[in-house]
Amino acid sequence: MDGTLVDTEPYWIETEFALAEKHGGTWSTEHALNLVGHDLLDSGRYIREHMGIDLEPSEIVEQLLDGVVARVEDEVPWRPGALELLEDLAATGMPRALVTMSYKRFVAPVLAALPEGAFDVVVTGDAVTRGKPHPDPYLKAAAELRLDAAHCLAIEDSNTGAKSAESAGCLVLVVPNHVPVLAGERRVFRDSLAGLDARALVALGG
Structure with missing residues (x-):
């Protein structure tokens, strides 16, 4: 998030x-x-x-x-392309989870600013014993979506988050923001979410 x-x-x-x-x-x-x-x-x-x-x-x-x-x-400071991508994912029915180390009371006003049902599952930092960079948050999200994490794409902006997602087995779309992120075998890089849709995300997985 x-x-x-x-x-x-x-x-x-x-x-x-x-x-x-x-x-x-x-x-x-x-x-x-x-x-x-x-x-x-x-x-x-x-x-x-x-x-x-x-x-x-x-x-x-x-x-x-x-x-x-x-x-x-x-004021909720949305990232470029984020709302449009969420809207397209919802329209296609693709399962969506929010995986964040922020706590529920911080996530609540962000979710309130989104259309109802923007995410099927929400995993917050106070819902797991071990947070990022451990794989637990992404494994929990995948389990609640009833999916294998290896079939999931995570969107991350930090090495800590990317490591968490990779360790869970996810492919990672890295959109760097405030900190540089290292390259990795399971990491794909884009400058922005702007212009990305559900079809483009599926294509990232080959």
Whole structure:
């Protein structure tokens, strides 16, 4: 979701800097970009260590969510081509899952801005024990879609997310956004989702 469906990374980064200022910590854009695609609790642990603030990782996550949810409720920053692609996928009846490390309360306002039934399955970071880069989120999504993950295409914008999808067996369409993504045997690269439709995604799998 973050970085592929919606460009919320700037919201997260702004909120992280605000958290550092509020609690007397220090932060950098480099640290912020190191968190792209990661499980939120892992990010909370990283922030506690590198920001130098005396909060539990879970409390860090909740304060970040407070800030980012408020921003998304004010405006959802859609990525180019994302809404059009979702609409075409729905029209063809292709099974669709949202796999994100964001928590349910952050995902809710994004889903509310989409047509009902935009996704058949939603897997959030607080619904799995091990988040990305582990394969668990994608394996859970595939299972709930009643599909073999090897027959699924994942759309990702980070190495962390791509590794998670690859480990589950998915082919990965990489659309880089804020961070560079390494090449890989199961990774196909595009500059944007704009102009892609269901037929084009099927063709990526050969």
